[in-house]
Amino acid sequence: MSVLPSRSTSIDPYLRHIADRLPGPASVRRRLLDEIQDHLSEETDALVSTGSDPAVAADRAVASFGSTDAIVEEFRRELARWSTARSALLLLAGTLAFTGLWIGILATGPNAPWTEQHEPLGLVWTDVVGTLAMVMTLIVVMLANVFYWLPIRTRSHHPVVRKGPDLAVLACRFGIRTLTCSLSSIVAYVLMRVYLAPRSLEWLDIGFGTTTSIIAIVALISMSRSLRAIPVAIRRPPREVVGPSC
Amino acid sequence: MEGVQADLLKGHLEGLVLAVLADSPIHGYAIMEALRTRSGDAVQVEGGTLYPLLHRLEEAGLVSSTWSTNTGRKRRTYALTAKGRRSLEARKGTWKEFVTALGSIMEDRTRATT
Numbered sequence: 001m002s003v004l005p006s007r008s009t010s011i012d013p014y015l016r017h018i019a020d021r022l023p024g025p026a027s028v029r030r031r032l033l034d035e036i037q038d039h040l041s042e043e044t045d046a047l048v049s050t051g052s053d054p055a056v057a058a059d060r061a062v063a064s065f066g067s068t069d070a071i072v073e074e075f076r077r078e079l080a081r082w083s084t085a086r087s088a089l090l091l092l093a094g095t096l097a098f099t100g101l102w103i104g105i106l107a108t109g110p111n112a113p114w115t116e117q118h119e120p121l122g123l124v125w126t127d128v129v130g131t132l133a134m135v136m137t138l139i140v141v142m143l144a145n146v147f148y149w150l151p152i153r154t155r156s157h158h159p160v161v162r163k164g165p166d167l168a169v170l171a172c173r174f175g176i177r178t179l180t181c182s183l184s185s186i187v188a189y190v191l192m193r194v195y196l197a198p199r200s201l202e203w204l205d206i207g208f209g210t211t212t213s214i215i216a217i218v219a220l221i222s223m224s225r226s227l228r229a230i231p232v233a234i235r236r237p238p239r240e241v242v243g244p245s246c
Numbered sequence: 247m248e249g250v251q252a253d254l255l256k257g258h259l260e261g262l263v264l265a266v267l268a269d270s271p272i273h274g275y276a277i278m279e280a281l282r283t284r285s286g287d288a289v290q291v292e293g294g295t296l297y298p299l300l301h302r303l304e305e306a307g308l309v310s311s312t313w314s315t316n317t318g319r320k321r322r323t324y325a326l327t328a329k330g331r332r333s334l335e336a337r338k339g340t341w342k343e344f345v346t347a348l349g350s351i352m353e354d355r356t357r358a359t360t
Contacts, residue, residue, distance in 0.1 A: 065292060
C-alpha cells in the first residue's frame with residue numbers, strides 16, 4: 001500500500017511544474033505525468049520502508065528523478081523526432097491529395113484544353129499560381145521526407161545527413177506555406193466559378209473543392225502549430241568580429 | 247546518470263533497457279532498479295532520461311506497454327516485442343564485437359606501455 005505523504009509534499013508542485021511546460025498532445029502529456037507520479041510514489045514507498053520520513057522520502061524521490069528542465073527538454077526532443085516524421089508523411093499525403101484535386105478541377109473546369117472556352121484572366125492567374133505552388137510543395141515535401149528518413153536508413157555520419165531532421169522541420173514549415181498558397185488558389189478558383197458560371201456540373205466540383213479546402217485548412221493549422229513547437233537546432237556560425245584596420 | 251559516465255552510456259542505454267525487459271515485463275521504476283542492481287550501482291539512470299527513452303522505444307515498436315492498476319495506482323508496464331527481441335540480439339552481437347575490438351586495442355596499448 002502506498003505511503004505517499006499528503007499533497008503538501010514536493011511531488012505535486014514538481015508534477016505541476018512539469019505539466020505546465022511539457023509539450024505535445026494532451027494524451028501523451030497525461031501519460032507521462034501518470035508514469036512520473038507512479039514512479040515517485042514507488043520510490044517514496046521504497047525509501048519509507050527503509051525508515052525514512054515520508055516527506056523527506058518524497059523530497060529525495062523528486063531530487064533523484066532529475067531537474068524539470070532536463071525532463072522537459074528530453075521529452076521535447078523525443079516528441080520533435082516523431083512529430084517531424086508524422087508531419088512530413090501527412091504533408092506528403094495531403095499534397096498528393098491536393099494535386100489530385102487540383103488536376104481534377106482543372107480537367108473538369110472551363111479551363112480544360114478541350115472545352116475551347118476563353119477563360120477569364122482571373123482563372124488563368126489562379127491556374128498558374130496554384131500549379132506552381134503545387135509543384136513547389138511536392139518537391140519540398142518529398143525533400144522533407146528524404147531529409148528525415150535518410151539519417152535513419154543510412155546511419156550516415158555526414159554533417160548534412162546528420163542535420164536531416166532539422167532540415168526536414170524547415171522543409172515541412174516551408175511546405176505548409178506553399179501548400180497554403182495552393183489551397184488559396186483552389187479557394188479563389190472555386191469562388192470565381194461560383195461568381196462566373198455556376199452550371200449544374202460545376203456544383204459538384206465546387207462542393208468537393210470547398211469541403212476539401214475546409215478540411216485542409218483545419219489540418220494545416222494543426223500541423224503548423226505542432227511544427228512551430230519543434231525547435232530547430234541549426235544555428236549559423238557567429239560572424240567573426242573583425243577589428244578596425246590600422 | 248552517475249557511476250558510469252553519462253556520455254559512455256548514451257549510445258548503449260536503449261540496449262540496456264531492452265536487455266532488462268528481456269526477462270519479464272516490468273514498469274519504469276523497476277527498470278531503473280534493475281539497471282542499478284544488475285550493474286552493481288554503476289548504472290544509475292534518471293527518470294527524466296528513462297521515460298522519454300521508453301516512449302521512443304515504444305514508438306519504434308521495440309517495446310509495448312499496458313496500463314494496470316496496482317493498489318489503486320495507475321501503472322504502465324513495458325514488455326519486449328518480437329522486433330525488440332531481434333533488435334536486442336543484434337545489439338548483443340555488435341556489443342561483443344565492440345568490446346573485443348576495444349579490448350584488443352587496450353591490451354596492446356597496455357603491453358606497449360609496460
